[in-house]
Amino acid sequence: MKRTSRDIRTANRYEVLRQIIAESPTSRQELAAATGLSLATVATLVGELLDLRMITEVGFEDSAGGRPRGLVAVNASGGALIGVDIAETYVHVELFDLGLNVLARADEDMRPGESRPEQVVGQVAAAVGSVVAQAGVEAARVLGVGVSVPGQVDRDSGVAEYAPNWDWHDVPFLDLLAEHIAYPLYLDNPLRACAVAELWFGAARGRGDAVVVNLGTGVGAGLALGGGLHRGVSNSAGEWGHTTLVLDGRLCHCGNHGCVETYVGAPGIMQNLRELSPRSPLLHPEDQTATIEALAGALASGDPVALKVVRDTARYLGAGISDLINLLNPELVVLSSWVAARLGEPLLDEVRQAVARHTLRRPLAATEIVLSPIPTDPVSLGAATFALEGALQSVGQRQGAHKGPAKGPAKGPTKVAPKGTTQRTTTLARSRTAPPS
């Protein structure tokens, strides 16, 4: 894969905005020092971001002699971003300002048997409409909607190729969604959403190579390498959940045996509990969330069964994370997503011990394992970040986001943006030449 001049420029644009969001206000000189870019490059990129009204000039720095340095800060109200986290059991949507502060939230439960694509699309459209209305932002200010769908996705075509828990195959998800939503749309999956959230706003920001281990119903490892998300040649990198950990072990829905996911995903943890104590009151058959909550509660009160389940789970998880550390030699491993958040420090402690037993000395010494510090849902934050990246990527391009099949204006009963206000194909680049009224 050739890394073209355009790729490098886009990566540098991300890097500079990321730094401004983290450290507003800041000067071009500080940005150059923090990013390793030349002052001239930083000045050009800052100029672009000012033109986009993503950042603003906010005065001058006191300087001990010498010329005063101009300061810039993120222009929080310069636009809005929407992140959609579609999980196996719920749809969660958040609307953010450009400082990535949450302005509004909406949730929809997904009941078993209501996971047909059209049903999910309807729920997403309703929730997106709700957050826009709640936040009271003008439709024209919504720069994009990032959507995370579990499983394997084709980012370019907006197709959900394979979502094992719903048995979705080749669902043209963004095309369906485009019937209802008029903003630029971006599709990806939770493991990469969690990774990009850590890279921009979490534990991986400004750090060396990081692995973001995503523990939910499914399991994955987002790879933040060389300061950017490693996507692989067809955007499917990170499918660590299907690493063989126990040859000929538990059957996985992927068709293989012994995958990491079957031991450390929420259903796998339930199975660990079932094998240890088949009649445990902690076990809520058919309800992953309730079981993990019950385990978390029992851990807090020192329940020995809960502790043993976490230890067993950490043994598998630790072996799998050791493999990642030995292979990739990262500076950081971040435990993310809802299972990690619920089981928290007790899980982290056990994982650290298991990793120390399994990992080679040199990579072990270079790495640190932490819980995600992101206080809100990392998947919707990451999904919104994909929309932000899309907006930054479209600078100077005509089209940045997914285009649906229909050539005419978007249609449909729950279409969110008022007709004529914004077209789905509106990009930041276009709004620069014709700013929204």
Next chain:
Amino acid sequence: MKRTSRDIRTANRYEVLRQIIAESPTSRQELAAATGLSLATVATLVGELLDLRMITEVGFEDSAGGRPRGLVAVNASGGALIGVDIAETYVHVELFDLGLNVLARADEDMRPGESRPEQVVGQVAAAVGSVVAQAGVEAARVLGVGVSVPGQVDRDSGVAEYAPNWDWHDVPFLDLLAEHIAYPLYLDNPLRACAVAELWFGAARGRGDAVVVNLGTGVGAGLALGGGLHRGVSNSAGEWGHTTLVLDGRLCHCGNHGCVETYVGAPGIMQNLRELSPRSPLLHPEDQTATIEALAGALASGDPVALKVVRDTARYLGAGISDLINLLNPELVVLSSWVAARLGEPLLDEVRQAVARHTLRRPLAATEIVLSPIPTDPVSLGAATFALEGALQSVGQRQGAHKGPAKGPAKGPTKVAPKGTTQRTTTLARSRTAPPS
């Protein structure tokens, strides 16, 4: 890890020289098209390489109208590079011209019990002296010596941190070698040497992300991501041999159980044979090389035991390679090193079938598995490439290579370069301002 302007410039310099070595003669315009760099950037980098005398102007291209385009080609005799492959059972040294053609070779056997660092250093020094003498190159033309040592190495300090087969711990290998060899020295290990050889000269050149699976006594996976070698934060990335494949499986010398290496490294393959047919005439106890050779010969004549051993090995190897493909989504997987070369197509066929059974559809569709096309020893070629990269990295810097502890001139009985001709700390950058006589 910040990717600084300097890093990008160095990576671009590699890319341009790599392309010139592959396609001499070529024009700046062709180089820009092949690398995705701007013509201005290419012109600057070509200028640097011309100054270094690594390439030369070789006339003009016939052009259908328009101005004739200047052509450049690699200046094969502009310098020499030495690659040292220290393996568990031998030391193999090759001297290359700048077109990476082999000009001379030397081998030393390493007998059991003769693997103390001082003994190995003596063998390396003798072999390096031999190739320089054979090739008849002036000492001043040797741009550097790349040394590959199995196990974990600290590249910056030149220390072999851990070589399990010899029980080396924290051996200051380059410092010891610097007592005998006056050229710039670069230390790394075979898995990264094989990967960089594929990246510059083999199957991975000009391709997307690639994984180079190194099958020898030890096992590893060199990662060629984003057009460069992924080293990790402390240069230990690629230790895939210690991935847990069978929880609680065979004991590995790393202290863990069930590591990939214990099933697919040469001793692991011997064990697969022993478990299948304890009295097989193919089994040469205590001699890995002879056993692998016997297996290769038996495969050629359709021997069912040999075929079964290869199939069993491929089952493990395929599961492990599937994990790599699922995690990294590479365009290419290359099977490299001596075991892969000996077992060849039969192993490749079985691995492809096993991988197809284990891998997720999307990453499987994007990847190709091949045998290394490099006809000579990939480890010494890769080691020499590290010396070439070192020379390119030192452009504009004062020091590019490892410096030994002694401040004075290099010393020692088998010191290779005549005193006064070249100092170990001489870099290309320095020789630009004061060319060797």
